[in-house]
Amino acid sequence: MSVPTGVSNASTTTPPEIEQTLAMLSGHRSVLGYMVLSRGGTVSIIKHSGVVFEGEQGRKYAGLIERIVESVQTGLEEISGEQNEGDEIRFLRIRTKRHELMISPAERYLLAVLHDPSS
């Protein structure tokens, strides 16, 4: 079982543009946190911010998000069949009672943002 060995949020080598862009994202008034994951094989957290994605809970979210995206992708593939290239997910927006989780998946990476729309 992977024990978090120094999961550091601010890696020392984040390019400044990326840092700035993500900081702008997390600075939005209703955003509670974001998480950048890398997909493909195993899922790993590249970068995250916000209390809600810290530590163990962050991993849970990461696993959950990856499972959600995987299952939706599989479902889409089932539906669309083999002949056409198939649909692919562009954006997922899960509105729960308390929050809204927005997931923007790509081939190798994934950006998830948790925000509170009523604030």
Place this chain on the structure above:
Amino acid sequence: MSDKRRAEILAKRAKLEEMRKAKAQRQAEADRRTSLGRTPPPKPDDRDLDDYIIKIIGQPRGVDTGELTPSIPGTPSLSNIPIPGTSHSGRASRGSNEGSDRLPLDSSFGRYTSSGTDHVVDHTLIPRVTVDLIDIEQELFELPQKERVLYNKEVQTRDLSDENDADAAQAEVELRERILRERLAEAESAAAREKELDEESVRLEKEIEAEIRDLTEEERTIILGAPEFADFVESSTKIIQRALNDNYDYIRDYTLGAESGVDDSEGKRVKRVCAFFDERYGKNRSITDVDWSPKYPEISCAAYNKNPAALNEPDGLVAIWNLHMLERPEFVLHSQSDVLSVTFSPFHSNLVFGGTYSGQILLWDMRSKHLPVLKTPLSAAGHTHPVYAMQMVGTQNAHNLITSSTDGLVCSWLVDMLAQPQESLELIHAGHSKTGEVAITTLDFPNNETTTFMVGTEEGNVYQAHRYDRAGAKAGLNQYDVYKGHTGPVMGLHFHPLVGPVDFSDLFLTCSVDWTVKLWRAKSLTNASGPPPPSLSTNLSSSTSGKSAGAAGSHAAAIAPIYSFEEADDYVYDVKWHPLHPAVFGTADGSGKFDLWNLNTDTEVPIVSTAVSSGRAINKIQWDKKDGRRVALGGSDGKLYIYDIGDMGVPRESEWADMQRTVSGFAGAGQGGYGDGESGTRVMAGR
């Protein structure tokens, strides 16, 4: 987390074991039905056991397992038979039951019933059947048989059914077959269950492996440095920011609670929608030009000039802003020198043109990155002076970009060939007392016109010019018609957009540094003045004596404005007609004020005057092309303000007629009483 999983796996394994045990027990019970003494044992495995048992017990009494499923009552004979407890060890949980199973008779059967997993057997105590031999099979567990001797303390006599040997034998055979079948079925189902459990445990293990694992620092560095990661971050954050800006809470339940916020939009208010400003790119820069995209109504662009403090940043920028994403521009396009004018291409949704301080014309494509995809060369063929005005004319198939610079050069370019202008025209004012050069600050084409246009100059005059030779006039500036009125450089010139039942397209507005906005009527081409025939003399002069233009086209005359708006108390930097309402226009001045005028309502004062940015000038106005509800104001503080005027820009049916009346009121008053030879006829209270 994986601990839990492991625990789950263990639990599952335990369950699996139990099921196996249950199955084994069931089989054992089935076997028990088979008579101990049966010579051909139903299964090969049984053979050994049977032998063993026979060895121990002696001859089976011939009483058989007939009582397999139901009603196999306790055979009294069982009691006599101490059956070695085979495979007991494997059935730890049922040890006691096993023991009791050995015991024939009611008691045992009673215990049978109590053993929960034996749903195969329902035991009715019908002491009809033969002896129940306890034959214990070790099918599942290869455990050594433990010898156990048990004595049943209960009925020790044999059953009555001992006598029915023949029947018993037959029944035995049938039952044996039945047992076989049932055993097979059980075995299959048990095998299936086992397989299921195996699969599940495999899945669980896989899940444990697929845990979220941490990245090492090295991996993280590699990922963060990859360019595709940067692209991914760019595109996905844009999408998310646009989604974040969508403030509507779509799960709102309107039946609950009262909305405390009141929407206070009155009809006559000009509301600020947003102010686009980028910390990095907008600081210390001014906006020099603004345009809306013809294709996407939420997209606007602003051109910026140089940031004197930042020497490493590009001198000129064009930022493309999206109304749905307030924090950052959609795209930022770079230029090597200050961008003074910008326009979206009306025919290609991705192209943006810009004119710069160095005279270069740049073409950007929004799909590619920051740099322009096409540039005009810095040569004498193109412009060598700042390009303050540009306009796209023509149709989809035949269009040109017309640009003008402050040295009087007007060039026409083909969009895909920016290497040299298609045609260039130097406007020269031949009859000017001081210099022939015309310093063009602004340029505009009347609607649907592509060959004749008006230019505003630094000296305050407005001239008409032609791109091509016509009969009676050469290409170039028409020096004989001077629209004289302003006393300072003309900052903005805009023709009335051609829309609606009445055509006002010969009206144009100009604004200038002399704090005024003036309304003019352009002379049509046929009416344009030409060189005076030599016979006419004294009244004619192209100099400063003010005379209103008569209908006689052959006079070179100074043309006075129809009306002059004196409201402003600072330089007026831009004026633009509203695209839909014939009588509405907006002005922006140097104190940061945005005035909205409606000529049908009031010709002296604006209907709404809004202080947009405190103290900083507003450089440019541009109305939203689609429905004219929004207006983009570019400020000299680098901020792009978007205002919504609500319903004030929506024309009613009567507006055109009203406007016509207004204009003729202007013109009539102008004709009636003009000033005494002063340039710039003033009209007093035209309506």
